[in-house]
Amino acid sequence: MQDFEPPSNRDSNLVATTIEQLYRESSRKVFASLARCLSDLDLAEDALQDAFTQAATQWQTEGIPQNPISWLISTGRFKAIDRIRRDAKIGQNASVISDRISRIASMNAARSDQAIEDDRLRLIFTCCHPAIDRMVQVPLTLREVCGLTTEEIASAFLTTPTAMSQRIVRGKSKIRNANIPITIPELSELPSRLDVVLSVVYLIFNEGYCASSGDSLTRSDLSAEAIRLGRLLVDLSPDPEVKGLLALMLLHESRRKARSDSEGNLVLLEDQDRTQWDGALIAEGVALVEDSIASRRVGGYTIQAAISAVHSHAKFAAETDWRQIVALYDVLMLLEASPVVELNRAVAVAMRDEPLAGAELIEAIHQRGELKEYAPSYSAVAELLRRGGKRKRALSAFERALELTTQQSERRFLMQRIAELRNHQ
Amino acid sequence: MKYMLLIYGAEQDWTDDERHECMIESKRISDELKDQGKLIDSAPLHGVASATCIRVREGRRMTTDGPFAETAEQLGGFYLIDVEDLDEAIKIAERLPPASKGTVEIRPLLPIPVPN
Structure with a gap:
């Protein structure tokens, strides 16, 4: 009784x-x-x-x-x-x-309280089961694990409640009809299953952090949910990558206030007012990165968090330790090489050495036929060429970036650069 | 929970030796599942050249030579298993030799409602 x-x-x-x-x-x-x-x-x-x-x-x-x-x-x-x-x-x-x-x-x-928390973890694994469509995993996790309403999820993903409800229903039917178990995967399956869970949590975070449009309040709620899930996972799993992901999210989150101006335009990292960064989140994130690195079994999230932590340590943009950032990108390239990682590494090289060194690396990526539809690769190379005094090549790269960009504040920034370069010709 | 594992693959992807080895390994897995009470039935199928399709339209039967659809990968065999859940079905599917060349599609069986 x-x-x-x-x-x-x-x-x-x-x-x-x-x-x-x-x-x-x-x-x-x-x-x-x-x-x-x-x-x-x-x-x-x-x-x-x-x-x-x-x-x-x-x-x-x-x-x-x-x-x-x-x-x-x-x-x-x-x-x-x-x-x-x-x-x-x-x-x-x-x-x-x-x-x-x-x-x-x-x-x-x-x-027991522990068992109840484990039940939440079971449910996360079920909602992020690889047999469920990626487009469904994210809203299903938000609905079932976080308890967001269908309307809230729909507005965060800029779609109608009806469409979002169909996706969630599709996920629940799959779980029921295919009998996807509500269990923590066995040890041999755990690493790959955890990868999916972490990527879903990171997607939820990025939806809240990087979105180009939508109600900003709902958006930051999504990031908060992702961080809550991250904390829950850290409590339940000893995997260092779980700590790495939470650290990465906390360090990004610490800059939320500084990364847009009063008109909602994006403020680049180097131009941000660093006094607006959230010191408590930075401290928590940095401690998690150090913990994860100490395990000596680091993965991509931890390295990305470590890069973010290097930025956090610099009181001014000019104090940034670019040598260390390049070294971390080298590790990241070994763990998960991709053209986007290579692009970021190239920018770090430019900051460490000189702009044209980075520009050359990015042009080499384009010459291989990669990132040719990726606007940030052109705006990055254009900016480096501009700083290196190669105005003509900078202009054509800015023009290419503009062709590939739909986001309004980005476009305003690019058009301003193009106008400046044309005036100086 | 019953699942049908449908084996899809391109027939020309297999040499005779590979096909023979695949049959031996598949038979071994089938025997193991049978011992565990998890296998209802399994069989490889003759190639699509042996297929015949029947359609009845307006009471008239039409018979055609060949498979339902001309696709690169064809249905080549099946396993009917009775296991705990999808995770167990996935673990069996990934062990089947054709999974490493073609595709194994897992379909849960829909239980037939009991008539009143």
């Missing part, structure tokens, strides 16, 4: 505010535990609502239970069994239903 608090806790205002707070802060935990126990996301959602409804009446008369989360999980489970009985269609295989009910009833409902 559940122990109840003394009658003083039956104050109806207190009960109402407690329930409200529990719903806001813990309903997704309860949901994740119900999902694991019921192996059915829709049923878990219904059971969650039923449990909170029951709490609203029962706690008024009997007081708030000592462990409200356990109470909600346990109540939700019995409500789900009621629903299965009620919804059983005539003629439906009775033994299948009774098997299902006894399986649910036998599941251990007394969950």
Whole structure:
């Protein structure tokens, strides 16, 4: 039997505010535990609502239970069994239903706090299962794990609630029909499965951080959700890349205020007012990077975070340790070589040595036929050529960048550069 | 939970020796699954040249020579398995020799509702 608090806790205002707070802060935990126990996301959602409804009446008369989360999980489970009985269609295989009910009833409902957190992790792995389409993994995780509404997710991804709801339904049907388990993958599968989870979390973060349009408030909410997921994963997984990813997100987030001006235009890293950077986030991010590097099993996220940490250490742009940044890009090239990493390395080389050294490296990438549709590669080479005094080549690279750019504030910046160069000819 | 594993591949991708080896390995996996009570049935199929398609339209049967669709990769065999969940089905699918040359498609079986 559940122990109840003394009658003083039956104050109806207190009960109402407690329930409200529990719903806001813990309903997704309860949901994740119900999902694991019921192996059915829709049923878990219904059971969650039923449990909170029951709490609203029962706690008024009997007081708030000592462990409200356990109470909600346990109540939700019995409500789900009621629903299965009620919804059983005539003629439906009775033994299948009774098997299902006894399986649910036998599941251990007394969950420790750790077990409840593990249930959330299980649900993340399910929503980020590689058998689910990438376009679906991200909104499904936001809906099921983070508890964002379909409307919120739709507005963050600049689509209609109907379209977003279809994607989420598609994901839930896949989980149900293909019987994707709500479990933590076995050890041999864990690294590759964790990779997918981390990339989904990073995608969610970037949607909130790099987006070219959309309501800025909703956007920063997405980044906050990604950071919350990152913290949850750090608590649950010892993998150093998990720390690396959280560090990377925190270090980016620390510059949010400084990276756009009052008109919403992007402010480049070197032009940012560094006094606006968030020192607490930087300290937390740097500590995580150091932790991850100490493990000696670093991956791409950790190296990217380490690069970001080098920038964070510089009080002024001119103080940046570009030698170290180039060295970190060299490591990153060994771990996950790509033309974009090469481009970033080229810019770092330009900053360490001189602009034309970097420009040459970028032109070599273009000569191989890579990044030829990638606007940032042209704006970067153009800027380096301009600084190196190669005005004519700079002008044509800026023009190419403009052709490839649709984002308005970017375009304004490029057009200004082009006008300056033309005037000097 | 029952799953059908459908084996797709390009017939000309296999030499006779490879095909022979594939059959031996597939038989070994089938036997192992059968011992574990996880196999319902499995078989390789004759090539698409042996296929016949039947369509009945307005009560008239039409018979054509060849497969349903002329594609580079063709259905070449199947496994019908009964396992815990998709993760277990994936682990079996990745062990099948054709997975390393062609594609193994995993389809959950839709249970037939019991009539009233």
